[in-house]
Amino acid sequence: MDKFTVLTGIAAALPEENIDTDKIIPARFLKTTKRSGLGVNAFDSMRYRADGSENPDFVLNQEPYRKAQILITFDNLGCGSSREHAPWALLDFGIRCVIAPSFADIFHNNCFKNGILPIVLPRPVCEQLMADARMGGNARLTIDLPRQVVIRPDGSEVPFEVDPLRKKLLLEGLDDIGQTLQHEKAIETFETERAQAQPWIPRIVLD
Amino acid sequence: MAPRTLFDKIWDSHVVETLPDKTAILYIDRHLVHEVTSPQAFEGLRLSGRRLRHPDATIAVVDHNVPTSDRTQPIAEAESRNQIETLERNVKEFGVPYFPLLSARQGIVHVVGPEQGISLPGMTIVCGDSHTSTHGAMGALAFGIGTSEVEHVMATQTILQKPAKNMKVVVEGQVGPGVTAKDIMLAIIGHIGTAGGTGHVIEFAGSAIRDLDMAGRMTLCNMSIEAGARAGLVAPDETTFEYVRGRPFAPKGEAFDEAVAYWKTLASDEGAHYDRVVELRAEDITPVLTWGTSPETVIPVTGNVPDPAKETDPARRKQMQRMLDYMGLEAGQKIAGTPVDVVFIGSCTNSRIEDLRAAASIAAGRKVAPGVRAMIVPGSGIVKAQAEEEGLDKVFLEAGFEWREAGCSMCLGMNPDRLTPGQRCASTSNRNFEGRQGPGGRTHLLSPAMAAAAAVTGCLTDVRELI
Known part of the structure; x- marks a missing residue:
């Protein structure tokens, strides 16, 4: 996983509520056994017309937003299916940060696991950042994770909250399996105690 | 001890360790695996040289990709076939119990789990699929996870999570003719919205819920995710125990009685705290x-x-x-x-x-x-x-x-x-x-x-x- 420290990049505004993960990456593209290569189909139904040509009205088909690294939306971003293909598709497209007034839980979690920083900001602030984004190529936003601020094109700063453990993992680009396995002794103890207290818990063994 | 909810009790009994920032290492009893969200997780295990910690707490099925027509023919879509064959290689390599396409026990993972007695009350159950919330009908804490977490569970039999908030949705009364669990749940989602349950686990309660059979409760919990909730729950009761009795992987004989005695302690205590309570009248719900x-x-x-x-x-x-x-x-x-x-x-x-x-x-x-x-x-x-x-x-x-x-x-x-x-x-x-x-x-x-x-x-x- 790539580290996330300070990101300066183009932001794209997608002023919609309830953008579900089916919209971010439709199910027919989930047949891959890899994490990469999904960017071309990110937002497929919004990005392409029925004949396969690009929809020029969709923000990510417009300059400079084809190179967007930050995406700003309204409430409940990433609702629906748990598919991690959604953050994989965003990442493969180039998105490293998503900003919204609220997120669906699983998507929020999946973002962190892939080095994408999800930032929760009140809707009026998101509207301001969307206005910044619409200023085009000169309107870069800076996401400063160590200081936990979004720096707007006029230099003003918007603070944001982030879970300390998740911040640490992002800053260091660490996966959390290694972290958890440092507690393997505790897991073993838990398993032993439970096997004694609840011996009736069945094991799944096929004949 | 302060009165606890059903969720609190299942949560507390599965915390292996609480990290300084309140994140819990939460023990997972059942990991359900299917072909779409697992290949990258198995690949991750392989690349890092890690083992799958508990194949005997894991079950795999194929469901998302499979054609529902003639099963004697090979699967026509190459990518679907590849995903299914990849799962079959992976379950063999990691020793995971698996119901293959031609098995009578094959089916949708969230139908198979309860049906086989694999999903039981009081358990923690995860799957790389948001509708894992279905198994909450058993009185189990069940939720969907992403593929990175699938790999985490495979390697550690745990997940990192902060406790959810408690929400109670109470439906009292008797539904009219033609009104089913699906109507009750859609009415609830219509009422609280698709983000109404975000950050919460919803416990469904009230006489209209208790009157539902297990299938109805599964419909209800299944769509908890459509209300934004992490999971749905119904307290296990006689309806639950009778459903579980005799299922292939459920405890048998004395072990079953011992299990029931424990499951009976799980219902929320009188006076337990809910962060949010929503009430609906069953009579107000129409198709x-x-x-x-x-x-x-x-x-x-x-x-x-x-x-x-x-x-x-x-x-x-x-x-x-x-x-x-x-x-x-x-x-x-x-x-x-x-x-x-x-x-x-x-x-x-x-x-x-x-x-x-x-x-x-x-x-x-x-x-x-x-x-x-x-x-x-x-x-x-x-x-x-x-x-x-x-x-x-x-x-x-x-x-x-x-x-x-x-x-x-x-x-x-x-x-x-x-x-x-x-x-x-x-x-x-x-x-x-x-x-x-x-x-x-x-x-x-x-x-x-x-x-x-x-x-x-x-x-x-x-x-x-x-x-």
Whole structure:
């Protein structure tokens, strides 16, 4: 996983509520056994017309937003299916940060696991950042994770909250399996105690 | 000790360790695996040289990709075939118990788990699928996870999580004729919205919930995710214990009695704290369906499609108009009488034997309307066999329904069962998102009985007219 420290990049505004993960990456593209290569189909139904040509009205088909690294939306971003293909598709497209007034839980979690920083900001602030984004190529936003601020094109700063453990993992680009396995002794103890207290818990063994 | 909720009790009994920032290392009892969200996780294990910690707490099935037609033929779509073959290689390499495509026990993972007695009360259950919330009907804490977490559970048998907030949805009273668990749940989602449960685990309570059979409770918990909740829960009771008794992987004999004694301690304590309580009266709930492309767009079948002009928020107004355009509906029109092209009865929400019986009771002695394609897709091979034993297959076939093999089918457009652009579908599944059942497809979510009513009348219909 790539580290996330300070990101300066183009932001794209997608002023919609309830953008579900089916919209971010439709199910027919989930047949891959890899994490990469999904960017071309990110937002497929919004990005392409029925004949396969690009929809020029969709923000990510417009300059400079084809190179967007930050995406700003309204409430409940990433609702629906748990598919991690959604953050994989965003990442493969180039998105490293998503900003919204609220997120669906699983998507929020999946973002962190892939080095994408999800930032929760009140809707009026998101509207301001969307206005910044619409200023085009000169309107870069800076996401400063160590200081936990979004720096707007006029230099003003918007603070944001982030879970300390998740911040640490992002800053260091660490996966959390290694972290958890440092507690393997505790897991073993838990398993032993439970096997004694609840011996009736069945094991799944096929004949 | 302070009074605790059902969620608190299951949570507390599974915390291995609490990290300084309050994140828990939470022990996982059951890990359900399917072909779509697992290949990258197995690959991760392989690349890091890690083992799968507890194959005997893991079960794998194929469901999302599989065709629901003739199973003796090879799978035609190369990518689907590859994903299934990849799973088969992985379960062999890591020693994971697996119900293959041709096994009678194959089916949708969220139907198979409870049916086999693999999902039990008081457990923590995860799967790389958001509808894992289904298993909450057993009184288990069950939630969907992403593929990185799938790998985490494989390697550690735990997950990192902060406790959720407690929410209680109480439905008291008795529902009227033609009103099912699906209507109750859609009414709840319509009431609290698709983000209404975000950050919470919803416990469903009240007499209307206790009166539901296990299939109904599964429908309810299944769609908790559509209300944004992490999980849904129903306290285990006699209905639960009777359901579990005798299932293939459930405890037997004395072990069963011991388990029941423990399960009886799980119900929420008197005076336990809920962060949010929502109350509905069962009598107020009618047969409902969705008109738009979000599961919260719920209206009574006797109602009218809402008018965006009456919405004050401009972004929301635009979105409503977009939904109407996509769905091919007019503002203010009566929803009943809208012609349908396809009827889909199936999915992890509504493909259990009870659902098929409900649909069959409407289909019996009637015919699928001309020009309508109506499909019945049982949730598992076991459900299919049971239905055939009861003669339901004949009822459906005589009425002109297709009688298919078990799988996720038209719920998500990942297998050959898909809508074509513009087709309108009365569907017992869980999501009506744009393109969910196939690009351009139009989905109305409703109960199995309402779906059957749509099949035989050729349009969205109040099922009460056919009872």
